[in-house]
Amino acid sequence: xxxxxxxxxxxxxxxxxxxxxxxxxxxxxxxxxxxxxxxxxxxxxxxxxxxxxxxxxxxxxxxxxxxxxxxxxxxxxxxxxxxxxxxxxxxxxxxxxxxxxxxxxxxxxxxxxxxxxxxxxxxxxxxxxxxxxxxxxxxxxxxxxxxxxxxxxxxxxxxxxxxxxxxxxxxxxxxxxxxxxxxxxxxxx
Numbered sequence: 001x002x003x004x005x006x007x008x009x010x011x012x013x014x015x016x017x018x019x020x021x022x023x024x025x026x027x028x029x030x031x032x033x034x035x036x037x038x039x040x041x042x043x044x045x046x047x048x049x050x051x052x053x054x055x056x057x058x059x060x061x062x063x064x065x066x067x068x069x070x071x072x073x074x075x076x077x078x079x080x081x082x083x084x085x086x087x088x089x090x091x092x093x094x095x096x097x098x099x100x101x102x103x104x105x106x107x108x109x110x111x112x113x114x115x116x117x118x119x120x121x122x123x124x125x126x127x128x129x130x131x132x133x134x135x136x137x138x139x140x141x142x143x144x145x146x147x148x149x150x151x152x153x154x155x156x157x158x159x160x161x162x163x164x165x166x167x168x169x170x171x172x173x174x175x176x177x178x179x180x181x182x183x184x185x186x187x188x189x
Contacts, residue, residue, distance in 0.1 A: 052189060053100040055086040058182035062113075063174040065166055070124065073110065073164045073174060075183045086185075094185050095161040103188045107151045108164040111180035112172055114143035119169035123150035126163045145175060153188075 057075035065071035074092045086094045096104075106125055120138045124131050133152040150164070164183055166174065174181050 053083055053085060053097055053104075053187040054185060055081040055083075055094055056182065056184040057081070057086055057088050058178045059174055059176045059180070060178075061176040063176065063181075065168065065172060065174065067168060067171045070165045070167050073108070073166055073181070073183070075164070075181070077178070079178070079182075086183075091161075091163075093161045093163045094183075096156045096158050098158040100187055101157040102155075104154050104156050104162075105151070105186045105188065106154055106162055107149065107185070108183045109147055109149045109181060110166060111145055111147045111175040111177070112139075112168075113175060114145055115139055115141055115170060115172065117141040117170065121148070121169070121172070122167040123148060124165040124167065125150050125152050125154075126165060127154060127156070128160055129163075131165075147180070 056079040058077050058079065059073065059075050060077040063074055072092055075086075076088050076092070078086060078088050083097050083100070085097050085100075108123055108125065110123055112121060118139065118141045120136055122134050122136050124134045126132065132154060133150060135148060135150040137146075137148040139146060154162070156162075162185060
């Protein structure tokens with residue numbers, strides 16, 4: 001007659017890229033005064049890693065713009081862009097890659113040269129040629145440079161494109177430099 005207790009548990013585990021390999025004790029059985037141990041090695045495949053599309057670029061030199069006109073900010077130097085989704089030479093826009101539909105965090109920071117008179121400036125985020133968000137900042141008439149941001153979370157699908165524009169009541173200058181005027185976009189997991 002065979003008697004005993006059966007137990008399943010993971011004894012040890014190693015994670016290898018896209019699968020988990022486990023070694024476990026499958027069962028312990030008693031036959032008379034002897035104990036029989038059965039072991040099992042199993043592989044469980046995990047779902048594929050979610051690829052996260054992202055890019056960051058900055059304005060390398062100063063960019064001038066006219067008063068009371070929407071002007072596209074030309075972020076011309078890439079910091080990173082693993083899927084080559086950001087065009088930093090012609091259209092200055094990020095285009096969503098096939099297979100990367102989802103929600104994205106879009107952020108732009110601009111550093112603006114000081115002003116001689118009071119007014120206001122607007123940073124605008126455009127999706128497919130239409131404005132989707134803006135940040136308005138009034139300023140005083142002084143020589144101090146200032147920074148301001150525009151931020152949005154957007155649902156994007158393959159082929160959608162994102163651009164950044166500036167509108168100012170006066171002509172002005174966007175200051176260039178990696179930590180001064182930049183654009184970044186990240187796909188949320």
